[in-house]
Amino acid sequence: MIKRTLVKHALKAKEPSDAIRIEGWVRTRRDAKAFSFVEINDGTSLTNLQVIIDNTVPGYEEHIPQATTGAAIRVLGKLTRSQGKSEGWEVLAESFEIVGHADASYPLQKKGHSAEFLREIAHLRPRSNLFGCVFRVRSRLAQAVHHFFQQRDFVYIHTPIITASDCEGAGELFRVTTIDPSKPPIKEGLIDYSRDFFEKPSYLTVSGQLAAEVFACSMSNVYTFGPTFRAENSNTSRHASEFWMIEPEMAFCDLNEDMDVAEEFVKSLIADILENCPEEMAFFYKFVDKGLTDRLKWVLDRPFERVSYEEAIDILLKSGQTFDYPVEYGLNMQSEHERYLTEKHFKCPVTVYNYPKTIKPFYMRANDDGKTVAAMDVLVPGIGEIVGGSQREERLDVLEQHFEHHQLSKEDYWWYLDLRRFGTVPHSGFGMGFERMLMFVTGVSNIRDVIPFARTPGNAEF
RNA sequence: UCCAGAGUAGCUCAAUGGUAGAGCAAUCGGCUGUUAACCGAUCGGUUGUUGGUUCGAGUCCAACCUCUGGAGCCA
Numbered sequence: 294m295i296k297r298t299l300v301k302h303a304l305k306a307k308e309p310s311d312a313i314r315i316e317g318w319v320r321t322r323r324d325a326k327a328f329s330f331v332e333i334n335d336g337t338s339l340t341n342l343q344v345i346i347d348n349t350v351p352g353y354e355e356h357i358p359q360a361t362t363g364a365a366i367r368v369l370g371k372l373t374r375s376q377g378k379s380e381g382w383e384v385l386a387e388s389f390e391i392v393g394h395a396d397a398s399y400p401l402q403k404k405g406h407s408a409e410f411l412r413e414i415a416h417l418r419p420r421s422n423l424f425g426c427v428f429r430v431r432s433r434l435a436q437a438v439h440h441f442f443q444q445r446d447f448v449y450i451h452t453p454i455i456t457a458s459d460c461e462g463a464g465e466l467f468r469v470t471t472i473d474p475s476k477p478p479i480k481e482g483l484i485d486y487s488r489d490f491f492e493k494p495s496y497l498t499v500s501g502q503l504a505a506e507v508f509a510c511s512m513s514n515v516y517t518f519g520p521t522f523r524a525e526n527s528n529t530s531r532h533a534s535e536f537w538m539i540e541p542e543m544a545f546c547d548l549n550e551d552m553d554v555a556e557e558f559v560k561s562l563i564a565d566i567l568e569n570c571p572e573e574m575a576f577f578y579k580f581v582d583k584g585l586t587d588r589l590k591w592v593l594d595r596p597f598e599r600v601s602y603e604e605a606i607d608i609l610l611k612s613g614q615t616f617d618y619p620v621e622y623g624l625n626m627q628s629e630h631e632r633y634l635t636e637k638h639f640k641c642p643v644t645v646y647n648y649p650k651t652i653k654p655f656y657m658r659a660n661d662d663g664k665t666v667a668a669m670d671v672l673v674p675g676i677g678e679i680v681g682g683s684q685r686e687e688r689l690d691v692l693e694q695h696f697e698h699h700q701l702s703k704e705d706y707w708w709y710l711d712l713r714r715f716g717t718v719p720h721s722g723f724g725m726g727f728e729r730m731l732m733f734v735t736g737v738s739n740i741r742d743v744i745p746f747a748r749t750p751g752n753a754e755f
Numbered sequence: 756u757c758c759a760g761a762g763u764a765g766c767u768c769a770a771u772g773g774u775a776g777a778g779c780a781a782u783c784g785g786c787u788g789u790u791a792a793c794c795g796a797u798c799g800g801u802u803g804u805u806g807g808u809u810c811g812a813g814u815c816c817a818a819c820c821u822c823u824g825g826a827g828c829c830a
Contacts, residue, residue, distance in 0.1 A: 400766085465828090618827095
């Protein structure tokens with residue numbers, strides 16, 4: 294048999310072909326008196342390929358009724374210019390075969406479905422236009438992440454998924470254990486984790502940052518990109534229990550350079566998708582979010598505004614706005630505050646830096662003012678915080694003080710402290726939620742719709 | 756976890772406390788180089804669950820379940 298041609302390639306053909314083999318799933322069929330139109334989609338493009346099957350094709354009478362929406366089909370024929378109103382390519386079938394049937398209970402129709410309904414059939418939703426687009430863009434966005442860092446000589450580090458260290462402040466952990474919950478080993482009234490698989494309590498990672506610091510302090514510029522897990526009981530459209538995070542870590546790098554990289558990174562991802570996924574972006578613009586293109590171009594074209602936390606609080610206090618949550622130096626900024634800054638006040642992405650040390654984790658570098666740390670958050674319109682990062686505390690004595698303030702055990706982090714004992718160096722990094730970025734780029738408003746099989750509290754179906 | 760809203764046919768939604776309906780899908784037929792085709796017919800329901808009020812409940816009340824939006828936590 295001749296080699297298979299993917300639909301996306303057939304649609305972009307430069308010249309006709311006498312022999313082509315197309316395989317995919319039937320989206321819809323329209324029967325005429327002497328022939329049928331069958332729209333085939335194989336997931337490689339949003340646009341379907343139209344196939345014309347004449348009633349003189351062998352097996353037409355018997356098999357064409359089985360070419361129902363959802364059925365898998367193979368067609369051999371000729372690729373020709375469309376004779377219909379729309380320009381482009383179509384296939385004149387010389388033979389066809391129903392590879393896999395789909396009966397009338399196939400839940401996807403040629404009409405549009407709500408995202409909520411499609412979520413319930415997560416195993417079939419990639420066959421829909423919306424989710425085909427989402428997951429093609431997801432793939433491309435992952436590629437763009439690697440491209441950005443590889444181009445800049447960053448080394449990709451696979452940090453562990455199972456870990457015994459809690460990256461403090463990053464949320465609740467999932468425990469990893471082989472202990473039989475019905476008969477756990479007990480010592481002095483407590484579960485004896487020294488008899489567990491790793492001989493100590495262990496968890497699914499909430500961040501690869503600490504491990505990335507190890508590699509930054511030896512390989513200069515590194516990044517991690519992998520799954521992370523949070524056992525928070527968060528029921529929102531922006532949180533999942535399992536999500537992917539991108540965490541670059543750079544040696545000999547201060548907070549300003551960190552902010553520069555974060556800004557370039559966000560812009561680079563947007564530019565990549567606009568350039569490489571035009572068909573998908575047009576779909577999102579048309580059916581998901583009318584403001585999408587403008588918002589992305591807005592972010593792409595403007596330098597990000599930079600303000601200190603103190604200035605940001607000042608702006609909020611002087612805004613004359615009434616907020617549901619109090620604005621006060623020393624308190625965390627709420628979603629409504631972040632949104633005001635980026636959407637109303639500056640009307641562009643904003644990087645807020647130098648947060649009070651009391652609201653930030655132990656590893657962030659203390660500033661000379663004695664009250665703030667070198668932390669930064671990038672805020673974008675519509676979504677809020679998309680990047681969070683900091684310069685890390687590289688001074689051993691200061692870091693040890695932080696451990697005491699945060700009541701953390703220095704013994705547990707001996708290796709992390711060792712980095713400050715041997716050739717310590719100023720270094721910085723940040724984290725970006727991959728799905729958050731994907732939501733920003735596609736306009737899709739629920740994180741469950743940008744993950745193939747979303748894990749959220751109470752839901753691990755599929 | 757908190758606040759608000761919703762749950763009716765496969766899907767999207769109607770239905771004043773009084774006979775549960777439409778469009779789409781599906782099935783059958785017709786028509787057509789059609790293209791989210793069109794025309795006609797047919798099929799399709801334990802109104803989320805359990806209890807309560809009432810002569811009578813999809814509708815009112817209570818509890819629970821599920822989903823959605825927002826908030827908190829955060830990425």
